[in-house]
Amino acid sequence: MEVGNSVPAEAAFEPLLQFEMEMGTFLSEWQHCDHLSTYLARMISHNRADPVRHSNFFSSALNELLEVSFRGGTSSGQIGLSIYRHGPVERVQITFPCPAEQVPFYREAVSKIDRSDAHARYLDSISTDMAPSRESILLDLAINFDASIRIEESTSPAVTLIVDLPLEGLVS
Amino acid sequence: MSVTGLSPNFKVAFDANSQVFSLAGVVRPRSVDEIADSIAMLKQAIDDVRGVLYVDVKRLIQMNNTAFHAFVRVALDACRSRADLRVVIVTSSVVGWTTRMFGHLNQIEPQISVEVYDSTFYPGQSFVEDTSFIPILRTQTKMTWRHERSILPRHGLRPGIAMADVCCGIGDFAVLVQKEFQPARIVALDHSKASLAYAREVATNFGITDIEYTYGDASEMLLEDNQFDFVSCRHSLQIFNERELLLKELYRICKPGGRVYITNEKNSHCLGEPRAQSIQWTYNEVAKLFSHFDMDVELGPKSRRYLADAGFDDILVESFMVTNLDGDPQDFADVITAWENVYAGEMAVRRGDKPEFIERFRQGFRDHIFAALHPKGYAGWPIWVASGRKPT
Numbered sequence: 001m002e003v004g005n006s007v008p009a010e011a012a013f014e015p016l017l018q019f020e021m022e023m024g025t026f027l028s029e030w031q032h033c034d035h036l037s038t039y040l041a042r043m044i045s046h047n048r049a050d051p052v053r054h055s056n057f058f059s060s061a062l063n064e065l066l067e068v069s070f071r072g073g074t075s076s077g078q079i080g081l082s083i084y085r086h087g088p089v090e091r092v093q094i095t096f097p098c099p100a101e102q103v104p105f106y107r108e109a110v111s112k113i114d115r116s117d118a119h120a121r122y123l124d125s126i127s128t129d130m131a132p133s134r135e136s137i138l139l140d141l142a143i144n145f146d147a148s149i150r151i152e153e154s155t156s157p158a159v160t161l162i163v164d165l166p167l168e169g170l171v172s
Numbered sequence: 173m174s175v176t177g178l179s180p181n182f183k184v185a186f187d188a189n190s191q192v193f194s195l196a197g198v199v200r201p202r203s204v205d206e207i208a209d210s211i212a213m214l215k216q217a218i219d220d221v222r223g224v225l226y227v228d229v230k231r232l233i234q235m236n237n238t239a240f241h242a243f244v245r246v247a248l249d250a251c252r253s254r255a256d257l258r259v260v261i262v263t264s265s266v267v268g269w270t271t272r273m274f275g276h277l278n279q280i281e282p283q284i285s286v287e288v289y290d291s292t293f294y295p296g297q298s299f300v301e302d303t304s305f306i307p308i309l310r311t312q313t314k315m316t317w318r319h320e321r322s323i324l325p326r327h328g329l330r331p332g333i334a335m336a337d338v339c340c341g342i343g344d345f346a347v348l349v350q351k352e353f354q355p356a357r358i359v360a361l362d363h364s365k366a367s368l369a370y371a372r373e374v375a376t377n378f379g380i381t382d383i384e385y386t387y388g389d390a391s392e393m394l395l396e397d398n399q400f401d402f403v404s405c406r407h408s409l410q411i412f413n414e415r416e417l418l419l420k421e422l423y424r425i426c427k428p429g430g431r432v433y434i435t436n437e438k439n440s441h442c443l444g445e446p447r448a449q450s451i452q453w454t455y456n457e458v459a460k461l462f463s464h465f466d467m468d469v470e471l472g473p474k475s476r477r478y479l480a481d482a483g484f485d486d487i488l489v490e491s492f493m494v495t496n497l498d499g500d501p502q503d504f505a506d507v508i509t510a511w512e513n514v515y516a517g518e519m520a521v522r523r524g525d526k527p528e529f530i531e532r533f534r535q536g537f538r539d540h541i542f543a544a545l546h547p548k549g550y551a552g553w554p555i556w557v558a559s560g561r562k563p564t
Contacts, residue, residue, distance in 0.1 A: 030202040052386035127280045132237035144272040
C-alpha cells in the first residue's frame, strides 16, 4: 500500500549509496543521526554544483528523517537507507522497524501533507507545539525543502518513507 | 559559551550592548533539556532588552526541529506578553534553510521579522563584482600567475593536498592551480553568484570537474574547522573592512600545520618610466581613494603583521613586480585601462570628486599605459605575497 503526496511519475533514479545498520546499534547513540546525516550528505553532494551548500541543505533534511526513525523505531531489525538521484532530485528511502500500532500514524501524517491546509497546520504546529510532532517534521520537509513524501508499508512492522528532495534547484 | 553534550561547534552568546542574541554552529538536541541553558539565556536576553532584540543565526549551520521549536516558542511567547518587543532574526542567504524556516515566523507573529544578511559584505563589493570586470580579472590572473606558479611551492602548495581558495572570484586561479599542482581537493568560495557561474563555465570548458565552487561569505564560512592544508586568499584582504574577521576564518578552516597564503598590493608603489611623476601622483591618489571606501590597497607590506596578529607562525613574505616586459605589453595596458575606468570613472565620481581632479587622476593611468607600450618604457605593478603556518 502506498500513500503519498505529489510524487512525479516514476523516473529513472540512479542509486548513489545504500546503508544498513542494526537498529539496536543505531538507537544506542542519539548523535548517530547527526553523524550519519553529515557524513552521507557530504558523500552524495560532492558532484553537485555547490557541494558545500547542497550538503548543508541535504544534511538538514536527512537528519530529520533519521531523528524520526530514532524516536519511532524499535530495537529489533535493521534501519536501511538508500539514496538515489535523478537530475536535480535526490530520493531518500528510509526503512525502519516500528510497532505495528504506530504505522497508521505515519500513514496519516504523510496523507495530510498534500492537503490545502498544510501550510496553516505547519504554522500552527510552530506556534503551539512544545516539541515537533512527526507530522510537523514531515510538513517541515514538504514546505521548507519542497519535498515530496510517500510511505510504503510491508507485512513486517516497519515503515518505509520515500522522500524526494529537489535541493539542487533550491541551492542554486 | 559552548554547550556540553551537543556539538562542540554550537555556540550561544548575548551581547547586551548591541542587543544581539546569536546562535552558531550545529544544534541537534534529542530533547529541550539539552539546550536548557541556551533557552534560559534567550529568556534573560529578552528580559534585558528594550525595543528590538536581534537574533543572529547567520552562522547557524544546522538546527533540528526540536531546537527550532524550543527557541521559537520563547520568542513567540515573549512577543505575546510584551507589545513593545520586536524580534529581528538575521539569517544568511548562504544557509538557505534558515531563511526558509525562520521566514514563516512573521506570518505567526508580526512583531517578528526576518532580515537576510546578504547586502554589502565589504565596501568595494559593487565595484569588484561588476561582471564587466571579468575579462580584466582574467588578464590580471594570467599576469600574476607567471610569478606565483614558482612562488607557491615555497609557501606550501604541493600535489595531493586539500586546498581552499577563499574569495576565488571568477575561479581562474583555482583552475590554474588544479592544472599545475593537482591538489587532491579544491574548494573555491566566493560571494558573487555571477562570478561563480562564470567560474563553473570556465572549469567545464577546460574539462575540469573536481573544483568545488561554493557560494559563501568569507567572514562566515560554512566550511568546517581544520580542513585544509593550504588556504589562499588573493587580493581580498585589502578590500575587506573587517580584515581580522576574515583572517580568523582563514585560520579556522586551515589544518594545524597548514598554511594560509595571501596576496595584496601597495598601489602607491605602482611605477613607470617615462612620466614617472604623473604616474606616482595618480597611484598615491588611488590609495587615498580606496581608503575613502574603507579599503586598504596599501596593505601588502602589512601582511606580516596581520598574519602574526592572527596567530600564525613561520611567516614568509616576499614580493614580485608584474611588468610590461612579462608578456604582451598590451595586456598590461588593458589592465590599467580597466583600473582607470573603475577608479576614475566610477569610484572617484561616487566620492564626489571634481572634474579637474578626475582628469588629472585619469592622466596618471594614461601615462602608465604610455610607459607600458613605449618601446623603451617600463611599467610595474608590485604584489606582496605572504603566508603563515597555523601552529600545531
